Amino acid sequence: MKGIIEDLNWRYATKLFDPKKKVSQSDLNELLEALRLSASSHGIQPWKFVVVTDKKLRVELRKSARGQPQVTDASHLIVLCVRTNVDEKHIKKYIQDMAKTRNVTVNSLKDYEGSMTGSIKRKDKEEILEWSIRQVYISLGMLLTACATKRIDACPMEGFDHTAFDRLLGLEKEKLTSVVLCPVGYRGNDKYAKAKKVRFPQSEIIIKR
Amino acid sequence: MKGIIEDLNWRYATKLFDPKKKVSQSDLNELLEALRLSASSHGIQPWKFVVVTDKKLRVELRKSARGQPQVTDASHLIVLCVRTNVDEKHIKKYIQDMAKTRNVTVNSLKDYEGSMTGSIKRKDKEEILEWSIRQVYISLGMLLTACATKRIDACPMEGFDHTAFDRLLGLEKEKLTSVVLCPVGYRGNDKYAKAKKVRFPQSEIIIKR
Numbered sequence: 001m002k003g004i005i006e007d008l009n010w011r012y013a014t015k016l017f018d019p020k021k022k023v024s025q026s027d028l029n030e031l032l033e034a035l036r037l038s039a040s041s042h043g044i045q046p047w048k049f050v051v052v053t054d055k056k057l058r059v060e061l062r063k064s065a066r067g068q069p070q071v072t073d074a075s076h077l078i079v080l081c082v083r084t085n086v087d088e089k090h091i092k093k094y095i096q097d098m099a100k101t102r103n104v105t106v107n108s109l110k111d112y113e114g115s116m117t118g119s120i121k122r123k124d125k126e127e128i129l130e131w132s133i134r135q136v137y138i139s140l141g142m143l144l145t146a147c148a149t150k151r152i153d154a155c156p157m158e159g160f161d162h163t164a165f166d167r168l169l170g171l172e173k174e175k176l177t178s179v180v181l182c183p184v185g186y187r188g189n190d191k192y193a194k195a196k197k198v199r200f201p202q203s204e205i206i207i208k209r
Numbered sequence: 210m211k212g213i214i215e216d217l218n219w220r221y222a223t224k225l226f227d228p229k230k231k232v233s234q235s236d237l238n239e240l241l242e243a244l245r246l247s248a249s250s251h252g253i254q255p256w257k258f259v260v261v262t263d264k265k266l267r268v269e270l271r272k273s274a275r276g277q278p279q280v281t282d283a284s285h286l287i288v289l290c291v292r293t294n295v296d297e298k299h300i301k302k303y304i305q306d307m308a309k310t311r312n313v314t315v316n317s318l319k320d321y322e323g324s325m326t327g328s329i330k331r332k333d334k335e336e337i338l339e340w341s342i343r344q345v346y347i348s349l350g351m352l353l354t355a356c357a358t359k360r361i362d363a364c365p366m367e368g369f370d371h372t373a374f375d376r377l378l379g380l381e382k383e384k385l386t387s388v389v390l391c392p393v394g395y396r397g398n399d400k401y402a403k404a405k406k407v408r409f410p411q412s413e414i415i416i417k418r
Contacts, residue, residue, distance in 0.1 A: 008246040037217040098407040141350020
């Protein structure tokens with residue numbers, strides 16, 4: 001047991017953070033960079049990430065997250081959000097970004113743009129949103145793993161009032177909606193830190209063909 | 210740039226695998242272990258993972274995945290699947306597993322079981338499936354990151370005929386359906402390997418509050 005497997009065995013959904021221990025600016029930046037570099041279908045990046053440090057705001061947010069202490073006590077609260085406007089305009093912006101980054105013409109990317117636009121057009125608005133949310137969950141997986149490799153604790157949380165969070169964070173005007181929370185920081189005296197990880201054995205979940 | 214950020218910059222969705230280079234059994238086992246250890250809501254693990262090595266079967270599967278060469282040419286094809294039966298029975302099994310692992314009584318976990326059962330009961334069958342699929346995407350994010358740390362290439366793929374895959378892999382009788390593919394192996398002479406990664410800058414996707 002070493003490397004990534006040791007990292008993943010180390011991590012757990014931290015219930016109690018030490019409110020005194022802060023993630024350094026450079027470590028936080030690495031976590032945000034891991035989110036930025038995350039994979040998504042076509043590389044379409046249907047997301048933005050809100051980092052909440054304001055104490056008063058976090059007290060308010062906690063009230064809309066079943067009072068769970070991680071919201072206020074972790075070093076930083078990251079709110080993973082999905083763009084509600086993943087459309088032809090978003091794709092065009094992405095293609096322009098790609099052309100600039102790779103020093104090619106927008107025209108040379110027409111086929112790629114067409115395949116993405118086609119994929120969007122086959123879905124209704126609700127399906128696009130759900131597909132986009134799935135991509136956000138990839139970024140959550142990458143963030144949790146990045147945290148583990150750096151021995152930074154995290155706690156993915158779905159149990160919160162999305163409408164209240166969107167309002168308190170002013171997300172609607174940014175064309176975003178909140179998907180999942182990920183407070184990050186360092187574990188406190190958390191009884192769950194020592195609890196054995198519960199996972200079905202490989203024999204039950206791996207099928208060979 | 211070092212550690213996890215270097216790893217994530219190294220990775221890309223590999224279009225062309227070297228069919229001669231195989232992932233060793235011990236490396237494969239680490240990737241499967243990363244999937245097994247993946248985070249999920251409540252730790253509910255609504256997934257199984259199919260590892261396909263049979264060559265003939267992979268030729269058949271490729272036909273139902275737009276003919277994309279990764280399906281046959283990567284060292285191993287991993288099919289990430291969602292359980293279609295995430296219900297009270299599944300939760301009961303998970304709770305029994307937890308009781309055994311942590312050496313506590315099933316009765317002491319009644320509240321935890323109740324909160325999970327409650328969460329399931331508030332959703333209809335379609336919502337449970339979609340929620341479960343989101344969890345599978347966390348495991349995809351963790352797998353891709355694990356691959357990157359080990360310099361193993363991967364290519365997440367959504368573009369395939371799910372019904373055909375389910376039939377060819379015999380998933381229905383296992384109460385599973387295919388969600389996303391992840392061939393793993395080593396990049397061949399792939400022109401995309403050297404292409405610059407295209408990502409929006411942090412200034413466009415990180416919001417501070």
